[in-house]
Amino acid sequence: MSSNGSVVPRVTTRTLQKMRDNDDPITMLTAYDYPMARLLDQAGVDVLLVGDSMGMVVQGHDTTLPVTMDQMIYHAEMVGRATDRAMVVVDLPFPEGQIGIERSIEAGVRVLKDTRCHAVKLEGGAEQADRIAAMVTAGIPVMAHVGLRPQNIHVDGGYRLQRDTDRLVADARAAEQAGAFAVLIECVPSSVAAAITDAVKVPTIGIGAGSAVSGQVLVTHDILGLTTGYTPKFTRNFAEIGKAIGQAAADYVAQVKSGGFPSKSESFS
Incomplete structure (x- = not known):
């Protein structure tokens, strides 16, 4: 409901695809609670991400790995209730997206049934194609996540810029072919993000990926100056x-x- 009482259309996967097709930039920010989600929704943010980044910016951990599925549901339920317009996407935390496709489907079902949220985000590309396809077949919209994958930090040996264009393009294409409605691209050179965006027809959302993408996402705590300690090169303080x-x-x-x-x-x- 808008400030004048009129009904505001909900942003959906179709909305995002139309925005991509019309070169209308998509905006996306993280949200973890009702008050912040309400403010962001009313500000016109297109997509809210209930990110497992809460492990670092809210809970004070060094990585996203300690975040549990129950915690994601708790925060997602608050964010879902706060929004009238924005599409709300919920991260599948480690290891819900890694061990057993059935487990991922069950986690996605919890998101759709126990919160008012609309989709899940899953880290990975080509190796996750079967999982993405199974979840979409089960009626769970999936946003893929390629490039830097925070849940893979111990395998990758830290948070590093991802430069392998061929692999990343293949990841994005595989995710699209499996049914992902969008691909988030994290921490890659601008030229790589542009190549990925050219290679797929679904929206691409960048974080530390330059401007040649369909939209941008940042951690809200970073743009508001609420983050203590290290802040990434690709963020900007807007307040x-x-x-x-x-x-x-x-x-x-x-x-x-x-x-x-x-x-x-x-x-x-």
């Missing part, structure tokens, strides 16, 4: 909310300590 929160908390502490809060007008008589 310094972290500093504002810190200052507000410091002002509150000072006012309570000095007796300035609460005042008579902020108290009941």
Whole structure:
């Protein structure tokens, strides 16, 4: 529902395909809770990703690997309830997308049945084609994820730029042929992302992949200045909310300590 009470059409897989076909850039941001998802939805973000990145930006882990399926469902349920327009995609956390196709289908079914979310994201390309096809056959929309794969960090030996154009193009094509409605491309040279986008007809969403893609995704905490420590080269601060929160908390502490809060007008008589 829009601010004037009119019904807002929901973004769907068809919407995204039409945006790709019309060269209308797709916007995507992460969301992990109701208030943030509500704000992002009302701001006009096309797709919200309930990412397993929560393991790092919300839970304080060094990787995404500790995040569980139950945690994903908990956060996805909040985000799903907050949105009227945005499509909501939920990451399959490690190892739900790695061990047993039936397990992946069951995880995807949980997302669709237990939350108001609309699709899942699955890391991998050609080696995941059978899994993607089985999930799509079961009625679960799948966004593929190629390039840097955070769940593969220990195999890859860290977070590194992915440059193998032939392999990455093959991954994206295999995912598309298996039925993926979009492909997320992470941390590759711009030329590689352009080659992938040219090779497939479905939307491509880039993160650290340059501008020759169908759309962009970033971690919301990064663009708001809420991330502590390292921030990737490919992100941009659009606000310094972290500093504002810190200052507000410091002002509150000072006012309570000095007796300035609460005042008579902020108290009941």
